[in-house]
Amino acid sequence: MTQPLGHSTSGSHERYKSPERLKWEESFDAIRKMREWMIVSDVVNENELSTWEAEDTQDVEAIRKSAWEAFGRPLLAERQQVLDLLDKVAVESTHADQLRGIKGRLAAIPSPVRRDFHVYVHEALRLLRDETGFSKDALVEWKKGDDSRNEIRYGSLLNVEDRSSALNVPEVAPLYSDKSPTLMGFEVINAAFDAMLAREPRLVAFGEDVGKLGDVNQGFKGMQEKYGALRVSDTGIREATILGQAIGMAMRGLRPICEIQYLDYLLYALELMSDDLATLHWRTAGGQKAPVIVRTRGHRLEGIWHSGSPMAGIIHLVRGMVVLVPRDLTRATGFYNTLLKSDDPALVVEVLNGYRLKERLPDNIGEFTLPLGVPEVLRAGTDATIVTYGACCRIALDASDKLAKVGIEAEVIDVQSLLPFDRHGAILESLKKTSRILFVDEDVPGGTTAYMLQHVLEKQGGYAWLDSAPRIVSGSAHRPAYGSDGDYWSKPNPETIFDAVYEMMHEVSPSKYPKIK
Amino acid sequence: MTTKVLVPRLGEGVEEVTISKWLKQEGESVKELEALLEVNTDKVDTEIPSPATGVVLKLVLPEGTVARVGEVLAVIGQPGEKADAPEAASPNPPAVDSQSKLPAAPVVIHAVVIPTGNGDLGFVSPVVAKMAAEHGVDLHQVKGTGLGGRITKNDVLAFIEKGGAAQAVGPAMAARILPQQGDQLIKHSIIRKSIAEHMLASKRISPQVLTVMEADMSRVVAHRAANKETYARDGVNLTYTAYFVAAIAAGLKAYPRTNSSWSDEGILVHKVVNIGMATSLGEEGLIVPVIKGADGLSLLGVARAVNDLSSKARAKKLQPDEVKGGTFTLTNHGVSGSLLAMPIINQPQCGILGVGAMQKRAVVITSKDGTGDDAIAIRPMVYLSFVFDHRILDGASADWFLVKVKETLEVWQ
Numbered sequence: 042m043t044q045p046l047g048h049s050t051s052g053s054h055e056r057y058k059s060p061e062r063l064k065w066e067e068s069f070d071a072i073r074k075m076r077e078w079m080i081v082s083d084v085v086n087e088n089e090l091s092t093w094e095a096e097d098t099q100d101v102e103a104i105r106k107s108a109w110e111a112f113g114r115p116l117l118a119e120r121q122q123v124l125d126l127l128d129k130v131a132v133e134s135t136h137a138d139q140l141r142g143i144k145g146r147l148a149a150i151p152s153p154v155r156r157d158f159h160v161y162v163h164e165a166l167r168l169l170r171d172e173t174g175f176s177k178d179a180l181v182e183w184k185k186g187d188d189s190r191n192e193i194r195y196g197s198l199l200n201v202e203d204r205s206s207a208l209n210v211p212e213v214a215p216l217y218s219d220k221s222p223t224l225m226g227f228e229v230i231n232a233a234f235d236a237m238l239a240r241e242p243r244l245v246a247f248g249e250d251v252g253k254l255g256d257v258n259q260g261f262k263g264m265q266e267k268y269g270a271l272r273v274s275d276t277g278i279r280e281a282t283i284l285g286q287a288i289g290m291a292m293r294g295l296r297p298i299c300e301i302q303y304l305d306y307l308l309y310a311l312e313l314m315s316d317d318l319a320t321l322h323w324r325t326a327g328g329q330k331a332p333v334i335v336r337t338r339g340h341r342l343e344g345i346w347h348s349g350s351p352m353a354g355i356i357h358l359v360r361g362m363v364v365l366v367p368r369d370l371t372r373a374t375g376f377y378n379t380l381l382k383s384d385d386p387a388l389v390v391e392v393l394n395g396y397r398l399k400e401r402l403p404d405n406i407g408e409f410t411l412p413l414g415v416p417e418v419l420r421a422g423t424d425a426t427i428v429t430y431g432a433c434c435r436i437a438l439d440a441s442d443k444l445a446k447v448g449i450e451a452e453v454i455d456v457q458s459l460l461p462f463d464r465h466g467a468i469l470e471s472l473k474k475t476s477r478i479l480f481v482d483e484d485v486p487g488g489t490t491a492y493m494l495q496h497v498l499e500k501q502g503g504y505a506w507l508d509s510a511p512r513i514v515s516g517s518a519h520r521p522a523y524g525s526d527g528d529y530w531s532k533p534n535p536e537t538i539f540d541a542v543y544e545m546m547h548e549v550s551p552s553k554y555p556k557i558k
Numbered sequence: 559m560t561t562k563v564l565v566p567r568l569g570e571g572v573e574e575v576t577i578s579k580w581l582k583q584e585g586e587s588v589k590e591l592e593a594l595l596e597v598n599t600d601k602v603d604t605e606i607p608s609p610a611t612g613v614v615l616k617l618v619l620p621e622g623t624v625a626r627v628g629e630v631l632a633v634i635g636q637p638g639e640k641a642d643a644p645e646a647a648s649p650n651p652p653a654v655d656s657q658s659k660l661p662a663a664p665v666v667i668h669a670v671v672i673p674t675g676n677g678d679l680g681f682v683s684p685v686v687a688k689m690a691a692e693h694g695v696d697l698h699q700v701k702g703t704g705l706g707g708r709i710t711k712n713d714v715l716a717f718i719e720k721g722g723a724a725q726a727v728g729p730a731m732a733a734r735i736l737p738q739q740g741d742q743l744i745k746h747s748i749i750r751k752s753i754a755e756h757m758l759a760s761k762r763i764s765p766q767v768l769t770v771m772e773a774d775m776s777r778v779v780a781h782r783a784a785n786k787e788t789y790a791r792d793g794v795n796l797t798y799t800a801y802f803v804a805a806i807a808a809g810l811k812a813y814p815r816t817n818s819s820w821s822d823e824g825i826l827v828h829k830v831v832n833i834g835m836a837t838s839l840g841e842e843g844l845i846v847p848v849i850k851g852a853d854g855l856s857l858l859g860v861a862r863a864v865n866d867l868s869s870k871a872r873a874k875k876l877q878p879d880e881v882k883g884g885t886f887t888l889t890n891h892g893v894s895g896s897l898l899a900m901p902i903i904n905q906p907q908c909g910i911l912g913v914g915a916m917q918k919r920a921v922v923i924t925s926k927d928g929t930g931d932d933a934i935a936i937r938p939m940v941y942l943s944f945v946f947d948h949r950i951l952d953g954a955s956a957d958w959f960l961v962k963v964k965e966t967l968e969v970w971q
Contacts, residue, residue, distance in 0.1 A: 551607070
């Protein structure tokens with residue numbers, strides 16, 4: 042009979058099939074019919090079958106029991122440990138009766154699980170908060186140890202942690218000489234991809250317009266000609282397939298760079314990135330990896346479908362992946378080089394309005410690497426710290442020039458990497474100096490700026506260093522409005538960044554920085 | 559159009575200000591944000607800037623007035639305008655940033671200056687609180703230059719740089735002494751510094767009261783004369799100090815509360831009786847070796863301990879353990895001639911007994927034969943100066959102890 046429960050108990054067939062239909066399914070069950078046929082065809086007789094069926098039922102039941110015991114044995118042993126610890130504490134404690142009560146309740150659970158131990162130990166420790174002693178210490182030690190073990194059981198290996206982690210790739214700085222030419226951004230990344238394809242035989246790149254056209258901004262120009270259509274190719278307009286192909290290839294040992302033409306289109310592939318790619322390492326406890334590099338470009342075209350920056354929406358769905366936001370193509374190259382030396386799945390978001398900006402080509406374009414999770418200070422200052430990434434870096438620097446003219450020196454920090462984020466507390470160091478901080482990006486309010494703010498203020502302890510309330514300048518809640526004017530009013534611009542910093546300084550020193558409006 | 563100057567709210571909970579000084583007079587012109595007047599709130603002086611450019615038409619409240627937040631201080635306007643002319647719509651000098659409504663422009667969230675519960679200090683930012691704690695800065699002393707007189711990080715830094723950071727308790731009001739020609743600066747030795755710190759701290763910690771009695775030492779003198787040689791044969795120099803230590807031990811046993819320390823949770827009565835003996839090191843200072851378990855020692859034991867510790871002290875051979883753990887202190891200030899003194903308690907002890915110089919005095923003795931006749935006798939007398947912690951003992955209970963000490967000495971046999 043078709044399994045009546047279906048997908049889950051909430052979807053049981055009994056809820057929607059008629060009693061007649063259910064009865065029919067039962068009587069025409071395939072296994073039942075097979076059994077009948079075997080008897081009718083003299084393959085076997087009823088007695089034999091019944092005997093075997095009875096034996097099999099017993100066997101299965103025995104195996105089930107033994108599996109259940111094997112599962113329970115370590116848990117029962119752990120519970121016994123906890124009960125013994127509770128006993129010892131009760132001997133010395135003024136709360137002896139209550140502790141024995143806790144012990145009794147824990148002992149009474151027929152099939153305890155780990156959660157039970159912790160709930161009861163926690164209750165005991167709450168009771169014991171006003172006491173000290175060796176046996177209480179032993180209980181605390183047990184809990185600490187068990188917390189660590191459970192952290193490993195349930196929470197470890199979200200990211201690649203072994204030697205193939207991107208965090209272990211040694212940093213190699215970009216080298217410049219008199220001969221280093223000044224090129225446009227797209228030429229830098231083109232040279233970079235050329236070097237990557239030359240040195241890494243497992244590298245394949247594909248996406249919409251990547252092959253023949255060499256991508257919409259010419260980053261892959263000439264690469265299909267040079268390395269062949271097998272290594273650099275076009276796909277149809279189907280982002281989910283692009284991701285799916287990349288995941289499959291990566292799991293099998295290739296190194297795919299799959300391109301999503303614009304950041305805005307990433308949403309079509311986001312379900313796969315979240316469910317299939319980001320969870321792979323964790324849910325297999327490191328047993329499987331898929332070192333996919335998703336390349337995209339974004340933040341800064343104009344208009345509702347081409348200039349979104351939903352970075353928070355993205356990073357919150359792909360924990361387990363690396364998410365990088367290089368401000369220019371040199372930084373992007375460093376990241377690609379790092380990623381190709383490691384096994385982390387990653388998303389690299391290049392800045393759309395950076396392809397025609399001038400950058401110097403490093404002599405070691407194929408070798409230099411950029412470490413993940415390390416911000417860069419773009420401009421030193423003492424009055425306030427501006428934390429940002431991507432296209433907003435240039436806007437923040439513009440605002441800083443304007444601030445300098447009124448006597449305010451802002452420190453501008455490019456975060457560069459959202460997952461992982463500021464691993465060594467560089468932003469905190471800046472905050473210690475300035476005591477004033479502003480987070481800027483193009484995401485929606487409460488988006489990535491909030492993520493960064495929580496990390497700095499709470500995780501890094503930045504709160505204790507604040508002299509002024511922390512500020513945020515973000516994009517609008519609505520999608521970017523049309524035209525250049527719409528874009529101006531939907532995203533941070535030099536004027537709004539200037540205003541935010543100036544207002545902070547006005548509050549600190551109203552005589553030095555009188556109100557502007 | 560005129561602009562009224564209102565009393566701003568300079569901090570949470572600050573409801574009124576005192577007008578210290580008008581910086582502009584009626585008829586004077588003033589620019590917006592130019593300082594108009596000085597006000598005082600509790601301990602902070604702040605300037606109030608003018609909310610408008612114009613001429614001061616009227617100063618409504620005179621210097622010295624205590625004005626409430628929101629009251630009209632002055633009126634600014636154009637020359638020739640009447641002070642009660644219609645008011646301009648524009649707001650008053652900003653004290654605390656009010657929350658603006660969200661503009662249609664890119665979403666910029668205006669921060670509200672959130673006052674913490676710091677009363678008259680106004681908003682204390684996390685880093686200001688942190689630095690104040692770390693450097694022992696009393697924020698009431700710091701001038702705030704932030705909006706509305708708020709204390710900023712730079713204000714605290716400037717204060718510390720000017721040497722304003724105070725030590726432990728209260729602002730130091732040390733007089734500035736200017737060295738004169740011929741003066742000699744004797745640098746502090748470690749002992750000197752340590753004594754200074756200890757003495758100053760002791761006076762800050764407990765309220766100390768002196769009570770004085772005198773004791774007739776004739777019996778002690780006689781006892782000592784009779785036993786000195788016997789003790790000497792045992793290698794012990796029998797000094798008066800031994801008697802005083804023994805008498806104190808008796809007093810402490812009789813009134814255990816005197817053998818205690820004050821704590822927030824209660825009075826901690828010590829089981830052991832460890833009597834410290836203040837010993838002079840000449841010009842270098844003093845040190846207090848401790849006779850442990852003085853209540854369990856015979857006079858011989860006490861005398862031996864006194865000898866031992868004194869010679870070690872003079873030879874600078876005292877071990878750290880020998881100067882710790884005291885529960886009461888004896889100071890023999892009489893050896894240098896002093897009759898009566900008010901010694902300083904050796905914290906965290908409850909009391910200290912000072913013993914003055916023994917001096918033959920004429921005293922009145924009342925006969926005990928029932929006649930009540932008075933006669934004048936010459937007796938070796940000594941003043942006992944007992945300084946006690948008035949948190950732990952009161953006059954009466956302090957005197958019970960002192961009486962016991964006195965009596966122990968007076969009936970010695």
